[in-house]
Amino acid sequence: MPPYRRHRWLTLLPLVLAACGGPFPQSALHPESDYARSLDALFHGIFWWAVLVFVLVESLLLFILLRYRQRAGAATPKPTHGHTVLEIAWTLAPALILVFIAVPTMRTIFATQQPPAFNALRIEVIGHQWWWEYRYPAAGIVTANELHVPVGRPVDLEISTADVIHSFWAPGLGGKRDLIPGHVNRITFTAESIGTFTGQCAEFCGESHANMRLRVAVESDSAFRAWLAGQGGLGRLAAKGSVEEKGRDAFRRYGCIACHTVTGVSAGVIGPNLTHVGSRTTIAAGVLPNTAEALARWIGDPPGVKPGARMPKLPMAPADLTALVAYLQSLK
Ligand code: HEC
Ligand SMILES: [Cu+2]
Known part of the structure; x- marks a missing residue:
């Protein structure tokens, strides 16, 4: 075989290295909340212990392979049977390693399961096939798919589901939490920097599981208050005779x-x-941008955009579709 053929596998290297590029919007290695940071610290702690064990075991293995390899003329080595000290040692060593993993893990579990702080903002998260509902009970607000939270204030997410099991996962802000029918789980965290964090359902929940995305907008206190104020009350009223009013009629x-x-x-x-x-910046759980074209595409054929979508395709006159889109866009 010519030498270059022997190293053909090297052509795959760029592909593997490409994975080291970025950006990684959903990396759990860029923690931006107290919760995410404690998980990250736990991961790094265990990772370095694992590296230590790997290096020790592999060096020993290589050493023994080389030191005791077959040599011409060497005598057959004498097999050992029963070595109490050795056996106790290799039982104790893994037990000790497990302790080193278990203690910080337990500590992190208890730390992240603390009851929410007294000033925490309570938000109900309800999973649906295949979108997220968010309720802010204190403000009387209900919204979907895009969660808004203030920076620097503890948030208490009360997590439940309207149908099957889902899992709420915004890696930059905290761990996964399952949504279990008939049960309320919670995550409490304090976001540490302003920005938009993406996440998704992390528990297979049917046809459009992969299309059940979510966004968390972490905002300054004033921006959050402004958003909250804007979400209250009635949607904008359509002017008489306007295309928005025609859209509202079509909506009925x-x-x-x-x-x-x-x-x-x-x-x-x-x-x-x-x-x-x-x-909102997106519709249908982050699948489409919130533009006129995308709204028309969505309303025109929801299951075509999102397999299994629980919104039917309704035969519609083009003028009605245009009016509906204008109406929905006016609902700021
Ligand atoms: C049988 C119930 C049903 C009917 C009727 C229905 N929808 Fe929906 N609609 C849904 C469901 C369920 C979703 C969420 C789909 C998803 O994201 O998986 C949805 C999502 C949407 C969204 C995206 C909202 C968001 O925040 O992402 C828009 C916009 C919308 N519907 C508009 C309409 C319009 C306009 C009509 C009437 C022409 C309509 N819907 C009729 C059930 C319905
Ligand atoms: Cu899912």
């Missing part, structure tokens, strides 16, 4: 009201609350 006529709430217009609870849908 096509039965969108059966599944969606727009405060003051409808009270459906099957799909996301749309009272302020125009203020």
Whole structure:
């Protein structure tokens, strides 16, 4: 075989190294909350112990392989049977390693399971196939898919599900938490820097599991208050005779009201609350940007965009679709 053929596998190297590039929007190695930092510290602690064990074991292995390899003319080595000291040693060593892993792990589990601080902002997170509902009970606000939290203040997420098991996972801000039917789980964390963090459902939950994404906007206190104030009350009212008003009529006529709430217009609870849908940056759990084209595409054929979507494809006159899109965009 020519030498270059023998090293063909090297052509795969760039592919492997490409994985070291970036950016990594969903890396758990860039912690931006107290919770995420404690997980990161635990991971790094255990990682370096594992490196130490690896180096020790592999060096010993290599040493023995080389030192006792077969040599021409060498006598057959004498087999050993039963060595009490050795056996006690190799039982104790792994037990000790497990202690080194277990103690910090337990400490982290208890630290991250503390009850929420008295001033924590309580938010209910409810999983649906395949989108996220967020409720801010103190403010009386319901929204979807894009969670907003203030920086530097403890947040208490009360996590439950309307249907099957899901898992809430925003790696930059904290660990995964399963959404279990009939049970409330919680995550409490304090976000440490302003920015948008992405995440997703981390427990297979059906056809569009991979399309069940989420975003967390960590905002300054004033930006958060402004957002909260904007989410309250009625959606913007459509002017008489406007295309938005035609859209609102279509919203009733096509039965969108059966599944969606727009405060003051409808009270459906099957799909996301749309009272302020125009203020979101994405729709359909992060699958599409919140633009006129994307809204039209979504309303035109939801299961075509998102397999299995629990929103039906409704045959619709093009003028109605345009009016609906204008109406939804006006709901800021
Ligand atoms: C049978 C119930 C049902 C009906 C009827 C329905 N929807 Fe939906 N809608 C849903 C569900 C469920 C979702 C969430 C889908 C997902 O993301 O997986 C949704 C999502 C949406 C979204 C995206 C919201 C967001 O925040 O991501 C918009 C916009 C929307 N629907 C508009 C409409 C309009 C307009 C109509 C009427 C033409 C309508 N829907 C009719 C159930 C319904
Ligand atoms: Cu899922």
